Amino acid sequence: MPHLTIEYSSNLATAITPAVLRTLNHALLGTGQFEEADIKSRALAFDCVAIGTTDSPRGFMAARLAMLSGRSSEIKRDVANVLLEALGSLITASGLELQISVEIVDIDRDSYAKTFTV
Numbered sequence: 001m002p003h004l005t006i007e008y009s010s011n012l013a014t015a016i017t018p019a020v021l022r023t024l025n026h027a028l029l030g031t032g033q034f035e036e037a038d039i040k041s042r043a044l045a046f047d048c049v050a051i052g053t054t055d056s057p058r059g060f061m062a063a064r065l066a067m068l069s070g071r072s073s074e075i076k077r078d079v080a081n082v083l084l085e086a087l088g089s090l091i092t093a094s095g096l097e098l099q100i101s102v103e104i105v106d107i108d109r110d111s112y113a114k115t116f117t118v
Contacts, residue, residue, distance in 0.1 A: 001107065001114075002034055002067035004041035004083075009049045009059040013094030016043035020090055027086035031079050033071070051099070059096040061087060062103070069106040076104040 004024060006016060014020070021041040028039050051058040063083055071079075080102045087100050 001038050001112070002028065002040070002065050003107075004028065004039070005064045005066075006041070006043040006061060006087075007064075008043065008045055008061040009051070010045040010047050011049075011057070011059050011096060012061070012098070013092040013096075014090065016045065023090060024083065024086055027082050028065075028079070031082055033067070033075065033079060057096045059093060059098045061091060061098070061100045063087060063101065064103045064105060066105045066107050068109045068112060070109055071106075080104050 004021075006021075006024075008016060021043060025036075025039045025041055028034055029036055049060065051060055065079065065083060067079075084100060084102045087102070091098065091100065
């Protein structure tokens with residue numbers, strides 16, 4: 001844990017690559033809330049999007065971080081801000097009005113199950 005899922009419009013000037021995801025993983029590790037090998041990230045680009053009601057050049061990036069429940073609202077806000085800052089520094093809008101958001105979602109600790117295999 002955690003699981004980071006990024007959905008974004010494919011019209012961004014910066015592609016979301018494994019290197020970008022690893023940079024975000026490093027930012028999450030730096031919060032002190034997670035173990036290195038537990039951080040998992042993935043990204044999904046969307047070609048068909050509508051943002052607002054005009055044809056203005058716009059793009060979006062919506063990050064959802066699911067982590068085990070039990071952390072305070074302050075910790076969640078701090079983690080969200082770290083992730084928002086990291087995303088903002090990595091992504092180039094290139095003439096687009098770009099909206100970046102971060103959502104923190106709790107996973108119920110009591111019902112979460114996980115296993116390791118080698």
